[in-house]
Amino acid sequence: MQHKTVAYYVGVDADDASILACAETACNHNIHLNCVLIADLPNLPYLKYGSNRFVEAGLPSNWLDVLNGKNAALKSRATEVEALLVGQGVSANVIAFMGSGAELKHLVAGQANRSDIAFLDAELRKDPDLFHKIAYGVLFHSPVGLMINGDPFAQRDCIFLAWNDSLPASRVAHLALPILLAANEVVIGCFDLPSPDDVEGQAPGTDLAGWLSHHGCTVTVSQFRCGGNSIEHCIQERARELGADLVVMGAYGHSHLRQSVFGGTTQAMLEQTRLPVLFGH
Structure with missing residues (x-):
């Protein structure tokens, strides 16, 4: 920085x-x-409409x-x-x-x-x-x-990177690269994705882990089941369990009645105040 x-x-x-x-x-x-x-x-x-219409x-x-x-x-x-x-x-x-x-x-x-x-x-x-x-x-x-949330300039020990193969997630990984490189550990977390046995090729997050590793990051890829819980709940719980001091994730929005609003997961992560989060779109 x-x-x-x-x-x-x-x-x-x-x-x-x-x-x-x-x-x-x-x-x-x-x-x-x-x-x-x-x-x-x-x-x-x-x-307003007056009496004369x-x-x-x-x-x-x-x-x-x-x-x-x-x-x-x-x-x-x-x-x-x-x-x-x-x-x-x-x-x-x-x-x-x-x-x-x-x-x-x-x-x-x-x-x-x-x-x-x-x-x-x-x-x-x-x-x-x-x-x-x-x-x-x-x-x-x-x-x-x-x-x-928190100190935007702080040195991060463990970063939790929420991953789902989307363009916003990919963009935030690129935006966060200097911060990821300075961290001691990066955990790529994937939620409710198909089992590696059900898809052809590498498991989700593996390509990203390879790219970050080539840059010099210490990376772990983990897959988590939500078990009926919301994605935002799972991100926060897994990040806390891992001792992560920053969450990095893509931001999503949609148009509703011609008003720009956030998607549910992005909105919930913006509203929480316990975990520092870096968003990118």
């Missing part, structure tokens, strides 16, 4: 201690922080006041965060913006595009909707991986 740029997404209400902790570890690892301070736009004006705009009486207040708070907090980072001596820049919906996701992605990896501050979980919009923007509109 030397000389890397990390897109660090922070909410307006994030406390100083969290920001300073991230800044300190970034400084120790010679990492540049692209600190992205984000606020969700207040609910936009709506359309014509459509007219419905603007809450205090909407502009709320917008101006949030914008002022965002700018003020950005100035405070910039001072914190300067005082810490870390290489960093601070950008602040407000948005909603698709616009917000693309603004988020634009910052990730200029970074090597993205990390979400834990305080963003206080606003689940904003948290998921940022995560979706990074994962589905940018080429970088997304890290949640």
Whole structure:
């Protein structure tokens, strides 16, 4: 992770201690922080039908006041965060913006595009909707991986790589390669896949293990049965049993009623807070 740029997404209400902790570890690892301070736009004006049946705009009486207040708070907090980072001596820049919906996701992605990896501050979980919009923007509109929970710069002893032969899983393996190389052990976990006796060729995960081994990783391939449990439950249980300090997995999404949403396993792994996870799509 030397000389890397990390897109660090922070909410307006994030406390100083969290920001300073991230800044300190970034400084120790010679990492540049692209600190992205984000606020969700207040609910936009709506359309309504009047008594004359014509459509007219419905603007809450205090909407502009709320917008101006949030914008002022965002700018003020950005100035405070910039001072914190300067005082810490870390290489960093601070950008602040407000948005909603698709616009917000693309603004988020634009910052990730200029970074090597993205990390979400834990305080963003206080606003689940904003948290998921940022995560979706990074994962589905940018080429970088997304890290949640724990220290994004920590040395990993054992990494659990959830594998299912999909394109997202393959992509995250490539995105995570520098982190995998630095770990002492990588366990490739496959769930409810056909028995090697039922398929032609090598067992699932074997080709990936060979590729990682050629790079110098110490790799083990394990196959697990879910036994009726969800994939996300099995990933967390197996990772904890193995003592893994990071889970690496592909992220999946789908469109529902024209809204971008995560698939069930991705959603559940985003919501859990016990295990650090690196997602890629």
